Amino acid sequence: MKRRNLILKVILPVIAILLIYGVALGEDKIIKMATTTSTQASGLLDILLPELEKDTGIRVKVFAKGTGAAIRDGIDGNVDVIFVHAKEREEKFVKEGYGTKRYAVMHNDFVILGPLDDPAHIQGQSDAAAALAGIAKAEALFISRGDDSGTHTKEQALWKISGIPLEVRKTEILKKGKKTEICFTFPENSMAWYISIGQGMGKIIIFADEKQAYTLSDRGTYIKYKYGRKESIDLEIMCEGDSFLNNPYGVIPVNPARHPHVKHELAEKFAGWLISPKAQSLIANYRLMGNQLFYPWNF
Amino acid sequence: MLYVLSKITRKYGSRTVLDIPLMEIEQGKIYALLGPNGAGKTTLLNILGFLEAPATGDIFYHSTPVSFFESYLQNLRREVVMIDQHPILFTGTVYKNVEFGLKIRGIPKKKRGIIIEETLDLVGMSDFVQAQAHRLSGGETQRVALARALAVSPEVLLCDEPTSNLDVENQAAVINTLKQINEQRKITIMFTTHYMYQVSSLAHHTFFLDHGKLATT
Amino acid sequence: MELLTDSFISAILLIFSLDPEVLSIVWVSLKVSGISTFFASLMGVPLGFLIAYGSFKGKRILIICLNTMLALPTVVIGLFVYSFISRRSILGSLDLLYTQKAIVIGQIILILPIVATLTIAAISRIDERYRKTAMTLGANRRQTACVIFREARFGIVAAVIAAFGRVIAEVGISMMLGGNAKGFTRTMTTAMALEYDKGEFILAVALGIILLVLSFGINLIFNFFQGRTRA
Numbered sequence: 001m002k003r004r005n006l007i008l009k010v011i012l013p014v015i016a017i018l019l020i021y022g023v024a025l026g027e028d029k030i031i032k033m034a035t036t037t038s039t040q041a042s043g044l045l046d047i048l049l050p051e052l053e054k055d056t057g058i059r060v061k062v063f064a065k066g067t068g069a070a071i072r073d074g075i076d077g078n079v080d081v082i083f084v085h086a087k088e089r090e091e092k093f094v095k096e097g098y099g100t101k102r103y104a105v106m107h108n109d110f111v112i113l114g115p116l117d118d119p120a121h122i123q124g125q126s127d128a129a130a131a132l133a134g135i136a137k138a139e140a141l142f143i144s145r146g147d148d149s150g151t152h153t154k155e156q157a158l159w160k161i162s163g164i165p166l167e168v169r170k171t172e173i174l175k176k177g178k179k180t181e182i183c184f185t186f187p188e189n190s191m192a193w194y195i196s197i198g199q200g201m202g203k204i205i206i207f208a209d210e211k212q213a214y215t216l217s218d219r220g221t222y223i224k225y226k227y228g229r230k231e232s233i234d235l236e237i238m239c240e241g242d243s244f245l246n247n248p249y250g251v252i253p254v255n256p257a258r259h260p261h262v263k264h265e266l267a268e269k270f271a272g273w274l275i276s277p278k279a280q281s282l283i284a285n286y287r288l289m290g291n292q293l294f295y296p297w298n299f
Numbered sequence: 300m301l302y303v304l305s306k307i308t309r310k311y312g313s314r315t316v317l318d319i320p321l322m323e324i325e326q327g328k329i330y331a332l333l334g335p336n337g338a339g340k341t342t343l344l345n346i347l348g349f350l351e352a353p354a355t356g357d358i359f360y361h362s363t364p365v366s367f368f369e370s371y372l373q374n375l376r377r378e379v380v381m382i383d384q385h386p387i388l389f390t391g392t393v394y395k396n397v398e399f400g401l402k403i404r405g406i407p408k409k410k411r412g413i414i415i416e417e418t419l420d421l422v423g424m425s426d427f428v429q430a431q432a433h434r435l436s437g438g439e440t441q442r443v444a445l446a447r448a449l450a451v452s453p454e455v456l457l458c459d460e461p462t463s464n465l466d467v468e469n470q471a472a473v474i475n476t477l478k479q480i481n482e483q484r485k486i487t488i489m490f491t492t493h494y495m496y497q498v499s500s501l502a503h504h505t506f507f508l509d510h511g512k513l514a515t516t
Numbered sequence: 517m518e519l520l521t522d523s524f525i526s527a528i529l530l531i532f533s534l535d536p537e538v539l540s541i542v543w544v545s546l547k548v549s550g551i552s553t554f555f556a557s558l559m560g561v562p563l564g565f566l567i568a569y570g571s572f573k574g575k576r577i578l579i580i581c582l583n584t585m586l587a588l589p590t591v592v593i594g595l596f597v598y599s600f601i602s603r604r605s606i607l608g609s610l611d612l613l614y615t616q617k618a619i620v621i622g623q624i625i626l627i628l629p630i631v632a633t634l635t636i637a638a639i640s641r642i643d644e645r646y647r648k649t650a651m652t653l654g655a656n657r658r659q660t661a662c663v664i665f666r667e668a669r670f671g672i673v674a675a676v677i678a679a680f681g682r683v684i685a686e687v688g689i690s691m692m693l694g695g696n697a698k699g700f701t702r703t704m705t706t707a708m709a710l711e712y713d714k715g716e717f718i719l720a721v722a723l724g725i726i727l728l729v730l731s732f733g734i735n736l737i738f739n740f741f742q743g744r745t746r747a
Contacts, residue, residue, distance in 0.1 A: 065713060066713045066714055068716065069713050069714055072716070146698055146710075147713055147714050148714040148716065169537075191699065195697045195698070195700070196697065196698035196699075197614075197696045197697045197698065198696050198698065198702070198707075198710035199691075199695070199696055199710065203695075207614060207695050210602065210603045211614065231604070348652055373656050376651060376654050377654040379652075380652050380653060381648075383645055383648065383649070385645070386649070387645040387646060389649075389666070390666065399650070399655075399663075400653040403655050403659050404654060448652075448653070451653060
């Protein structure tokens with residue numbers, strides 16, 4: 001008897017409430033977005049998303065990861081939209097039918113950071129590839145993301161044009177039953193000075209600061225760690241302004257033809273809002289410690 | 300006199316478990332210690348074996364006062380061995396068990412082998428020399444424990460209920476061994492027991508212990 | 517499902533191809549965990565022994581403290597050690613942060629209480645009569661301790677194995693103090709965390725399989741030794 005009472009009086013109402021709540025949530029305009037740590041860590045999303053909700057009623061659940069993981073979430077249909085910065089891979093994502101269309105949203109830039117005493121003598125160098133070559137020649141410590149992120153993709157592209165002899169490590173993997181290769185490019189014989197730690201940008205900056213090493217970072221995260229913390233870091237910008245260091249961000253709704261369950265309509269609406277004049281001016285006016293971090297694409 | 304105990308008391312908390320004004324033990328004799336459970340028999344054996352210190356009082360061993368420092372007691376313990384009511388054997392073979400006391404006395408390996416063979420023969424356990432100690436029965440365990448104690452040629456052997464858990468056959472074997480070593484090696488023995496017939500057949504003297512107090516016969 | 521089967525098949529292939537990267541990660545893991553277990557045992561076993569064997573003031577408090585330390589989260593230890601060896605703090609000049617040594621230090625703090633408390637438990641399980649028997653047969657303190665140690669040896673080995681099992685599966689300390697540097701401080705667990713961040717699951721699954729197999733083996737041995745103490 002007692003057990004029956006328990007079921008009737010406690011468990012059933014709880015289930016009922018949960019069901020109602022769940023349905024109500026389901027009707028809400030919520031989409032899931034995978035993005036890179038840089039958009040979230042910079043604080044930009046905190047400015048954009050409340051405005052988005054005001055204008056369209058759409059709420060966004062944000063999953064901040066490395067670009068590789070964010071794209072992977074899109075491929076697996078775990079999210080409705082991705083917002084990342086690795087142009088080539090984004091275009092491939094669309095070409096392979098995982099996304100419907102890439103919308104260019106904004107760009108910022110990468111900087112090469114290094115310790116004050118600058119053992120590789122690259123401070124002021126305007127050619128990013130030459131700066132990396134200088135680090136390699138001096139065999140000065142360099143910290144790499146090594147996590148297949150947008151920053152890591154950019155770093156590998158820079159090594160390729162630096163003229164330094166490179167090593168390519170290929171790993172064969174199975175994707176959909178087919179063999180695919182993933183490549184990692186890094187300087188040859190660099191065991192002693194090239195350290196790949198496979199973590200987020202903030203961790204890399206702390207690691208590089210601890211070891212007084214060089215690294216490649218996006219400007220936003222650097223500014224945040226340099227000026228936004230009680231305990232500042234010693235690293236300085238060694239190289240900036242090279243057009244090759246440009247870093248474009250794109251937003252791509254996930255293709256409903258691949259994953260019928262995604263909220264494609266809302267995702268398209270979200271992408272459209274991001275490139276609207278209002279959002280674009282919000283991006284242009286966003287400042288972190290008085291520094292502009294992102295430059296809108298259509299401004 | 301081998302032992303003279305004077306004004307010995309022992310307390311556990313506020314309970315007095317032992318209160319002996321005077322007790323004398325003569326060398327080469329067998330003593331029986333009788334008394335109901337909880338009379339303080341085991342405590343008295345522990346004190347005689349220098350495993351426990353009395354709360355107050357003096358002990359004279361070979362007419363020398365005993366000071367209760369660990370290093371001093373260690374030397375005395377080399378001459379007095381106690382066998383528990385339920386003896387426990389070390390993990391390993393019977394050989395290793397009997398060897399223990401000899402090894403820590405630094406007796407050379409060859410001599411150890413001879414002594415072990417002799418003592419195991421004495422208790423009738425020669426066939427078990429390589430047996431695993433934990434596989435032995437209660438009676439066999441008791442006999443190996445006796446051999447382990449005898450191997451070190453003690454002056455005094457203290458046995459807490461040496462036969463209480465044994466069948467008749469093993470009881471006789473243990474009693475005979477005790478008698479034999481007392482006669483041949485002049486080892487002083489004190490044992491506790493419940494069995495009156497053992498007292499008459501084995502002991503030269505008997506002590507009665509009741510509520511920690513002594514009554515001689 | 518495709519994700520799981522693809523990853524799983526590739527992972528198996530990766531393991532059996534004896535991929536140098538996998539081997540290096542497994543080696544770093546085993547080496548670091550082995551060293552920390554070794555040092556933790558070197559300190560923890562005698563410590564546990566002294567606590568269990570001795571009688572002194574504050575023994576109970578000490579045991580309570582050790583038991584509390586069992587619940588210490590790895591991130592707390594990581595943070596604590598970090599604050600000592602970071603470049604800007606007291607021991608910064610030793611350049612310890614993000615080295616294998618740093619992981620070892622953190623892991624020793626993690627498992628020292630495990631080794632000590634399990635040793636205490638193993639010693640306490642040993643029958644009091646062993647001590648009495650050794651003493652009455654003329655053993656001095658050291659020799660008596662040897663007897664008890666010998667009787668408790670399976671329990672103590674089990675303590676060491678349990679500690680090893682804890683560190684090999686630990687991720688917080690290795691990540692915070694080791695920094696996951698490839699070829700230096702990248703362990704199985706930190707590599708798995710990284711691969712997840714990358715969105716590539718094959719290496720993670722492969723390492724997961726290896727870790728599970730290792731854990732299974734460790735538990736088998738642990739079980740064997742635990743069984744021996746009870747018998």
